[in-house]
Amino acid sequence: MSKVLSGKDALSSARKEQKRxxxxxxxxxxxxxxxxxxxxxVFSIVLSMTSYNGGKIFGGRIPVEFVGFKWYKRLFVDxxxxxxxxxxxxxxxxxxxxxxxxxxxxxxxLYRGLVKLTDFFQTMIYLPCVISTVVIGILWKSFFSxxxxxxxxxxxxxxxxxxxxxxxxxxxxxxVILWMYTGTYLIIFMANxxxxxxxxxxxxxxxxxxxxxxxxxIILPALSGVIVTSCILAISGSLKSxxxxxxxxxxGPANQTSVLSVYMFDKAFKGAPNYPLANxxxxxxxxxxxxxxxxxxxxxxxxxxxx
Amino acid sequence: MADIKDTKSARAKVNKxxxxxxxxxxxxxxIYPLFWLLMNSFKTTTEFQLNKLGFPQHWTLxxxxxxxxxxxxxxxxxxxxxxTGVTTVVTLGLSFMAGFGFAKIPHKATKILHGSFIIGLLLxxxxxxxxxxxxxxxxxLYNTRLGVLIPYIGIAMPMGIYLGTDYIKSIPNALIESxxxxxxxxxxxxxxxxxxxxxxVGVTLAILTVTGTxxxxxxxxxxxxxxxxxxLPVGVQKFAGALSSDFGKQFAALxxxxxxxxxxxxxxxxxxxxxxxxxxxxx
Numbered sequence: 123m124s125k126v127l128s129g130k131d132a133l134s135s136a137r138k139e140q141k142r143x144x145x146x147x148x149x150x151x152x153x154x155x156x157x158x159x160x161x162x163x164v165f166s167i168v169l170s171m172t173s174y175n176g177g178k179i180f181g182g183r184i185p186v187e188f189v190g191f192k193w194y195k196r197l198f199v200d201x202x203x204x205x206x207x208x209x210x211x212x213x214x215x216x217x218x219x220x221x222x223x224x225x226x227x228x229x230x231x232l233y234r235g236l237v238k239l240t241d242f243f244q245t246m247i248y249l250p251c252v253i254s255t256v257v258i259g260i261l262w263k264s265f266f267s268x269x270x271x272x273x274x275x276x277x278x279x280x281x282x283x284x285x286x287x288x289x290x291x292x293x294x295x296x297x298v299i300l301w302m303y304t305g306t307y308l309i310i311f312m313a314n315x316x317x318x319x320x321x322x323x324x325x326x327x328x329x330x331x332x333x334x335x336x337x338x339x340i341i342l343p344a345l346s347g348v349i350v351t352s353c354i355l356a357i358s359g360s361l362k363s364x365x366x367x368x369x370x371x372x373x374g375p376a377n378q379t380s381v382l383s384v385y386m387f388d389k390a391f392k393g394a395p396n397y398p399l400a401n402x403x404x405x406x407x408x409x410x411x412x413x414x415x416x417x418x419x420x421x422x423x424x425x426x427x428x429x
Numbered sequence: 430m431a432d433i434k435d436t437k438s439a440r441a442k443v444n445k446x447x448x449x450x451x452x453x454x455x456x457x458x459x460i461y462p463l464f465w466l467l468m469n470s471f472k473t474t475t476e477f478q479l480n481k482l483g484f485p486q487h488w489t490l491x492x493x494x495x496x497x498x499x500x501x502x503x504x505x506x507x508x509x510x511x512x513t514g515v516t517t518v519v520t521l522g523l524s525f526m527a528g529f530g531f532a533k534i535p536h537k538a539t540k541i542l543h544g545s546f547i548i549g550l551l552l553x554x555x556x557x558x559x560x561x562x563x564x565x566x567x568x569x570l571y572n573t574r575l576g577v578l579i580p581y582i583g584i585a586m587p588m589g590i591y592l593g594t595d596y597i598k599s600i601p602n603a604l605i606e607s608x609x610x611x612x613x614x615x616x617x618x619x620x621x622x623x624x625x626x627x628x629x630v631g632v633t634l635a636i637l638t639v640t641g642t643x644x645x646x647x648x649x650x651x652x653x654x655x656x657x658x659x660x661l662p663v664g665v666q667k668f669a670g671a672l673s674s675d676f677g678k679q680f681a682a683l684x685x686x687x688x689x690x691x692x693x694x695x696x697x698x699x700x701x702x703x704x705x706x707x708x709x710x711x712x
Contacts, residue, residue: 158583
């Protein structure tokens with residue numbers, strides 16, 4: 123620290139330059155990230171425990187009070203909250219048990235070279251994923267509407283069909299979600315299957331392993347990490363789903379297709395705003411997503427891990 | 430002997446045909462709704478009501494003409510290009526800069542800062558939507574381009590930092606050290622070594638940011654109110670979503686809305702699929 127040698131002086135000025143450069147490089151990203159994501163996340167949790175409802179936070183006409191878990195308690199006796207939660211869970215199920223197995227199956231067929239035109243199939247099946255969700259949502263809304271194509275198609279098979287209000291309005295939404303995102307998992311599995319050394323599979327085949335055996339003992343164990351990652355993606359993606367449902371059904375009829383994010387949006391931006399309640403909903407959403415992800419990781423450590 | 434072989438190859442043929450049938454079925458399912466949309470955008474609404482599944486009897490472009498003008502599509506597309514372009518360029522720049530700092534300049538703050546970005550990969554837009562809306566209002570950025578761009582950049586940051594830092598770590602230290610010994614500043618090193626070498630991950634990151642920003646709908650919907658600032662998805666929703674009975678015009682608007690991303694996808698197919706696979710790292 124003391125200036126004994128001039129060499130040390132040069133060193134310390136280099137250190138200073140290093141420190142200064144570090145902050146100049148890192149700071150812009152950090153500041154923008156903290157203000158747009160990190161701070162609002164914390165702020166959201168704080169807001170959910172207050173009585174804030176617009177205007178100034180400090181010195182407003184009605185002082186903002188700390189109310190503890192009031193909004194959470196309100197939420198847990200709200201039937202629409204449970205309805206939205208149930209729909210979210212359906213979406214999680216369709217994603218984890220529908221998109222992932224289907225995506226894997228398609229990727230496996232393409233990877234093993236069971237069909238030609240690999241590129242064509244992959245390109246076409248992934249195509250719905252790149253199109254804006256808004257376009258997709260309106261398209262399907264019209265497709266399933268009483269004046270759309272769906273009733274006509276049903277009539278091709280069952281001429282006596284009459285359009286009526288469905289008892290399960292969430293079903294078309296689940297179908298569209300399956301339709302739209304399966305391609306993502308096809309791509310993810312395809313990329314990771316291609317990392318497996320094909321010589322290992324060929325060797326097993328020569329030793330007499332069947333297609334099923336090489337799948338069971340070579341391919342699936344090699345992919346266990348990717349399967350877990352896909353589950354996590356599917357879970358967090360399903361809890362986030364907003365655009366499609368907002369555009370396709372708006373949560374209707376009578377909140378029958380609402381999900382937590384749409385319900386939260388309604389509370390915050392439709393009619394008289396209830397920001398604390400909306401933030402309580404989003405906090406619950408994040409908590410559920412973390413719990414489900416934790417469970418997936420736990421299941422992996424317990425049952426998986428033969429990589 | 431020959432018999433067994435014959436049945437075996439016959440069975441293989443049947444299997445093959447079945448596999449093709451299944452693959453074509455899924456491909457058909459993926460494409461048909463879009464094909465249906467395209468077909469019907471060339472029918473007048475009156476024709477659509479009589480003929481919902483077939484080809485148009487009288488092909489017409491009138492829907493496109495109407496939608497293009499009344500939906501103000503040139504303006505929407507321009508807006509979307511500005512939002513997407515600025516967000517992508519700034520995100521790339523900031524991610525490379527911070528990624529370089531995190532990966533190659535030793536500092537005790539790196540662990541906590543870099544870690545906080547990684548947590549950001551798991552955060553959802555919903556958990557910040559209301560606070561962000563309030564913050565943007567308080568800072569007077571509501572209904573401005575900047576009030577859309579700043580959140581877009583911040584949201585793209587975690588993925589950028591994750592991919593950027595990871596990639597820059599793989600650049601050999603020796604390159605940087607020898608440049609340091611030659612007296613190069615860190616900024617020089619950034620400009621002449623890091624940026625050129627990190628270009629491959631830049632492509633992946635750009636793809637992810639472009640697709641994410643172009644299709645974003647929820648935030649811009651709540652952060653802006655004037656028509657002049659709307660992006661393509663918001664415009665399509667406001668215009669086509671309101672036309673619940675004028676199907677012809679609605680379909681034309683949807684086709685216009687999907688063409689930019691479709692062209693982008695068909696043009697950068699390889700890079701996009703690579704980017705999706707690389708981006709699937711959450712958790």
